[in-house]
Amino acid sequence: MKIVLQRVTEASVEVEGRIVGRIGRGLCLLVGVEKGDSEADADHLAAKAVELRIFPDEAGKMNLSLADIGGEVLAVSQFTLAGSVRKGRRPSFDGAEEPGRAEALFFYYVEALRKRGPRVETGVFRAMMSVRIANDGPVTFVL
Secondary structure: OEEEEEEEEEEEEEEOOEEEEEEOOEEEEEEEOEOOOOHHHHHHHHHHHHHOOOEEOOOOOEEEOHHHHOOEEEEEEOHHHHOEOOOOOOOEOOOEOOHHHHHHHHHHHHHHHHHOOOOEEEOOOOOOOEEEEEEEEEEEEEO
């Protein structure tokens, strides 16, 4: 799995003109599922996202986790993260998991996040989505 993790003041996802997910302070996670990914990978990355100390403490130092601040999560499936642009000018998606398995693992990941406490909103799997992200910092990491 590849995840682009962004600390946000707010984020939302819209499908066909309708907001389907919206959060306040927390994390926007763009999630790509690759061939060979497992539930163990999803569990590990869920723990990492919730426990990563990237929110400022009272001194302004990155010292607090999502769990510490009671933040929320917007998780959006993004198969293009499994793409490769190493050769040629057109991306190859050979590394992306097949849609049925990718959807199952994405929602397993979402449930793994929820089990760790935060409120989690999602987009719509395989839909064309418009994602609005108010990146806080900006703070962005790739897991």
